[in-house]
Amino acid sequence: MNDIDLIKELIDNNYVKRAIGDIAEKYKIPKSELKKFYTLTFFSEIAEDIDLKKLTEINIQEIEKMISEDKKQKFKFIKTEFKNILEKCLYIAVTNGFKVNINNIDSGIMTSNAGDSAEFIFVARAILAGFNCSSVDVRSSRYDAIIDYNNKLLRVQIKGISTGNNISFKDRDRGGQGIDYTNERNRGKRITSQDCDIFVAVDKQVGICYIIPMDWADRLDDNHCVNIKLEDIYTYKENWDVIKQKVL
Template identity: 70%
Template sequence: MCKYIDELKENDYKKNAVKTIATKHNLSEAELKRYYQTKFFYDIANVVNLNELSKINIEEIEKSLEDETLKNEFKFIKTDLKKIIEKSLYIAMTNGFSTNINHIESGVMTANAGDSAEFIFVARAILAGFNCSSVDVRSSRYDAIIDFNDKLLRVQIKGISSGNNISFKDRDRGGQGIDHKHERNVGQRITSKDCDIYVAVDKQVGICYIIPMSWADKLDEDKCKTVKLSDVVNYKENWNIIKEMTADS
């Protein structure tokens, strides 16, 4: 493996050199890039003092506070904040949650990764205090059920690992011999008829975007295909959405 590092070093660690090196050694570009990322994150994490780094973060936050009330509030949470920052920095310095360390075949891993997003959300919902469970029927248009305030909410869960977009439209069916234009193979729009809540789970760090379908239903046919995460920032880790949707009217 050192030869791959040496060749990247000869190319001044430029990312556009990865494809050339991969081709030379009969490797996939994605595979070699993943190796570099894993190696370099490991190297850097081993020399960084996370305790000291968390202290620096705390100091910078403290410097930015000018309001006296905020300063007092900060003193109250300072110790707890430092602990959670150190934990969060550990995840950051390892490039998020471990992914496919056993080199499972890509097709199988794609399906497994989809399941992992579902399990991450269900676990986090339970941790947040909600009665939540997975739906085992694969043909169902929703993946989980939340039972709260004597009401049931259907939840569709999608995993995201890269990029800044989500979609309220299923993927078109692909593959050799499949007519992509046939109505049965064209991805269908996800609406409130399918589920009550759409959750996008960042598989790298576990962040959940909890989006009510009442919001998504208002999107036009073009907009629903590609929605920026910045457009749904109000739903990022917004677990109160579940309470609001099950509150008595």
């Protein structure tokens, strides 16, 4: 079995995603790993055919059409900077976001590392934004980072978003061999303002941060808090002013 065989199997199934399970079973490969292989391979192949500068120019032209007449001169003023950042963003898009586990680290270890990566992404971005921010090294702490703003310390809990379009203000239940997941002590606890002042959800694919004040999350009922759609927290998407507002 080689990569060519796997690609041929999907071609024979007309690229239908439902066939991935059968192919994975046939070749004794985890379904998630096979889907990842197809996704990365096709992104790489498609990227070879894309001229980023041309794609950027096409997008700039479309954006120009959307802008009202009274803002045309303003757009002209920032057009060069807009094109430069847009080309960088399009590169991330056509390569399927930030690279993930290219060294094939064990899945259990990678899950833990990925959690750390979300924390580091936020801390780096907070520092870049001009905030005095650092990680908290004590694993048992209910918050992951501290921001010192105007001589006030803010506790920040950070969670990574890898797939899906929702977040939860509740810890995962503890599981694994030898752990009784029905025991109350192993049940995930709700995250409240008693634990942290700010909750940050980090999209690990592109680095976008949702910066949410916990007094907003505290108002959610117990059922709603476990499944919040990203569209419901759009106002907090890249909203770094939340940090400043917490000390007013």
